[in-house]
Amino acid sequence: MKGGWFRGYAIVYLLVLYAPIMLLPIFAFNDSAIVSFPLAGFTTKWFTQMADEPTLHDALRNSLFIAVSTAVISTLLGILAARASTRFVFPAKGAIMGLIMLPLVLPEIIAAVSLLVVFLGIGIPLGLITIILGHVLVCTPFAIAILSASFQSLDKSLEEAAYDLGETPLSTFWLIILPLVMPGIISSLLITFTISLDEFIMAFFLGGTNVTLPVYIFSQFRFPQSVPVIMALGTLLVLLSITLLAIAEYFRRRGIAKTGGKNTGGFL
Amino acid sequence: MTFSADRSTMIEFRDVHKYYGDYHALRGISGEIKSGEFFSLLGPSGCGKTTLLRTIAGFEGISSGAVLIDGKDTAGIPPNKRPTNMVFQSYAIFPHLTVAENVGFGLRRDPRSAAEKSRAVDEALEMVGLKGYGGRAANALSGGQRQRVALARALILKPKVLLLDEPLSALDKKMRELMQVELIKLQRQVGITFILVTHDQEEALVMSDRIAVMFEGEIAQLADPETLYRRPNSRKVADFIGTMNFIPCEVLSQGMDTIEVDAKGLGRVTLSTDQAPPPNGKESPVVGLRPETLTLLYPGQSTQDRTVDGVVDEVIYFGDMTYYDVYIGGTDVEVRLSMRNVPGRPILDVGTQVQLAWNPSALVLFR
Numbered sequence: 001m002k003g004g005w006f007r008g009y010a011i012v013y014l015l016v017l018y019a020p021i022m023l024l025p026i027f028a029f030n031d032s033a034i035v036s037f038p039l040a041g042f043t044t045k046w047f048t049q050m051a052d053e054p055t056l057h058d059a060l061r062n063s064l065f066i067a068v069s070t071a072v073i074s075t076l077l078g079i080l081a082a083r084a085s086t087r088f089v090f091p092a093k094g095a096i097m098g099l100i101m102l103p104l105v106l107p108e109i110i111a112a113v114s115l116l117v118v119f120l121g122i123g124i125p126l127g128l129i130t131i132i133l134g135h136v137l138v139c140t141p142f143a144i145a146i147l148s149a150s151f152q153s154l155d156k157s158l159e160e161a162a163y164d165l166g167e168t169p170l171s172t173f174w175l176i177i178l179p180l181v182m183p184g185i186i187s188s189l190l191i192t193f194t195i196s197l198d199e200f201i202m203a204f205f206l207g208g209t210n211v212t213l214p215v216y217i218f219s220q221f222r223f224p225q226s227v228p229v230i231m232a233l234g235t236l237l238v239l240l241s242i243t244l245l246a247i248a249e250y251f252r253r254r255g256i257a258k259t260g261g262k263n264t265g266g267f268l
Numbered sequence: 269m270t271f272s273a274d275r276s277t278m279i280e281f282r283d284v285h286k287y288y289g290d291y292h293a294l295r296g297i298s299g300e301i302k303s304g305e306f307f308s309l310l311g312p313s314g315c316g317k318t319t320l321l322r323t324i325a326g327f328e329g330i331s332s333g334a335v336l337i338d339g340k341d342t343a344g345i346p347p348n349k350r351p352t353n354m355v356f357q358s359y360a361i362f363p364h365l366t367v368a369e370n371v372g373f374g375l376r377r378d379p380r381s382a383a384e385k386s387r388a389v390d391e392a393l394e395m396v397g398l399k400g401y402g403g404r405a406a407n408a409l410s411g412g413q414r415q416r417v418a419l420a421r422a423l424i425l426k427p428k429v430l431l432l433d434e435p436l437s438a439l440d441k442k443m444r445e446l447m448q449v450e451l452i453k454l455q456r457q458v459g460i461t462f463i464l465v466t467h468d469q470e471e472a473l474v475m476s477d478r479i480a481v482m483f484e485g486e487i488a489q490l491a492d493p494e495t496l497y498r499r500p501n502s503r504k505v506a507d508f509i510g511t512m513n514f515i516p517c518e519v520l521s522q523g524m525d526t527i528e529v530d531a532k533g534l535g536r537v538t539l540s541t542d543q544a545p546p547p548n549g550k551e552s553p554v555v556g557l558r559p560e561t562l563t564l565l566y567p568g569q570s571t572q573d574r575t576v577d578g579v580v581d582e583v584i585y586f587g588d589m590t591y592y593d594v595y596i597g598g599t600d601v602e603v604r605l606s607m608r609n610v611p612g613r614p615i616l617d618v619g620t621q622v623q624l625a626w627n628p629s630a631l632v633l634f635r
């Protein structure tokens with residue numbers, strides 16, 4: 001009964017992974033300032049209370065600005081890198097691509113501290129820009145991974161056909177390549193946006209006095225009375241992340257189906 | 269072949285060399301392709317056919333030599349500025365566009381009005397037998413239909429040269445044979461120079477006015493199909509095109525117009541010098557003989573030709589044809605011959621004593 005064991009293992013694994021997250025919505029709607037069982041009753045007041053928190057609004061604005069900027073920049077960088085790595089042969093290509101992908105596994109806190117030292121050293125004031133730089137470092141490898149798959153599944157002769165039919169390399173990029181990798185680009189934008197929105201370490205170290213949503217949540221945990229509001233906020237964030245990732249995956253699959261490639265991997 | 273040789277030159281290769289790093293992919297290609305010709309580049313996998321085709325299209329630069337299109341050196345001219353269009357092996361149909369958008373893609377920079385362009389697209393679609401398919405998504409087409417879209421898309425620009433890289437290799441046998449005939453008709457109709465890359469010798473023989481047989485980056489022979497088949501200039505070409513029996517022989521004497529050889533099993537034969545391509549001196553001499561130039565004599569049949577006795581060793585039945593492998597002249601030399609299966613002509617058994625008729629004019633001497 002190997003299969004039985006494996007199924008049991010999978011169920012326990014999923015429980016450990018998701019049960020804590022399931023607690024978020026439960027307490028977000030619980031009519032008690034203390035987070036504990038038994039539940040006290042249903043309320044939506046924690047959600048309405050969010051509207052009266054100016055620091056929360058600042059954090060939200062910061063986070064959205066950072067996430068949008070990060071998504072756009074790292075996706076642009078990802079397009080360039082993916083295009084280069086799938087189309088051109090250059091010396092030490094493997095090593096260079098490896099180094100670009102390294103932040104994916106590098107301890108983030110080390111990267112954050114190093115960046116902090118660099119920024120302080122050359123006198124760049126800490127703020128939203130420095131957080132964006134940190135997030136771009138974290139997100140670009142993801143963008144490259146997603147976009148490489150899109151660019152790779154693109155038949156080279158499609159480009160050559162357009163070139164052969166009178167288009168320039170530039171117009172070929174606009175008319176043929178871009179539309180065909182667009183699902184990958186959208187997928188990359190959504191995933192890097194989500195990663196940036198949830199990112200804590202870089203934002204904490206590089207933000208100076210600027211607070212993002214995760215940093216705000218962390219700081220609020222010192223005050224027991226605001227914990228239910230955090231639960232409500234967390235619920236919304238989880239919902240948003242899941243939605244964005246699902247949309248991203250939809251586009252990734254559609255892109256692969258469109259260019260006729262095989263579905264290998266991906267993040268979901 | 270009815271192709272007249274006095275047409276103008278469309279493509280000229282002048283000692284073209286191409287290196288990929290250290291790899292010498294094209295090793296001194298020279299030759300001419302005539303205007304309006306259906307020309308094939310034929311050779312085994314990896315011999316450089318695609319590379320040569322792509323030097324015409326401009327996708328591949330050359331290391332030395334020159335490629336001329338219609339008398340003009342193409343050095344430095346990019347693919348989008350060359351009077352050539354290509355049908356890709358994978359067809360390269362743009363998957364996000366409709367059939368009509370695909371076919372009309374090359375007209376984007378054409379100054380004509382939208383109505384005129386759309387008429388041109390309709391005409392091109394009709395020419396390839398896809399009338400009314402314009403609105404379809406390119407993704408929703410069969411292999412044969414994609415092929416036609418790719419053809420229409422390339423021909424709508426009225427190129428001087430149409431380049432086709434193994435265009436039929438992705439189709440099944442029936443469809444391939446159908447498209448072969450359609451391509452020949454289409455080429456006659458539009459009169460454009462077609463250059464076809466193929467590794468299928470039958471396809472090349474069926475379709476081409478002339479064929480360049482390539483091995484390892486070199487053109488081994490450039491000739492019309494009949495010459496290629498009847499008078500291959502080397503054993504390698506003979507082996508690649510169709511089937512040929514090679515019989516060891518000894519060259520007895522070489523005259524001005526004739527060569528006297530002693531072929532094992534066949535005996536002494538006098539050949540004219542045009543049956544003997546220039547010697548390459550590497551291999552021991554053989555005479556080559558196509559299976560259909562040997563005839564099995566049934567009892568009571570007689571012949572003006574020379575004959576040789578033999579013993580049937582193998583019988584291979586093909587429906588319309590039967591192949592016999594026969595030991596000849598009491599030797600260990602085995603030849604293959606093909607006989608049409610007509611009513612009243614029995615299939616022979618292994619071990620049967622037979623008599624074969626053959627004619628010295630069908631022999632080719634390789635030495």
Ligand SMILES: Nc1ncnc2c1ncn2[C@@H]1O[C@H](COP(=O)(O)OP(=O)(O)OP(=O)(O)O)[C@@H](O)[C@H]1O
Binds near residue numbers: 313317467
């Ligand atoms: N971009 C390239 N880089 C390095 N070597 C190449 C490149 N393109 C082709 N070659 C090599 O050049 C040789 C000729 O290739 P080419 O594609 O012209 O062969 P082909 O005759 O078309 O064969 P096939 O029938 O398999 O398509 C091959 O050995 C191939 O490996």
Ligand SMILES: [Mg+2]
Binds near residue numbers: 317318319465
């Ligand atoms: Mg090829």
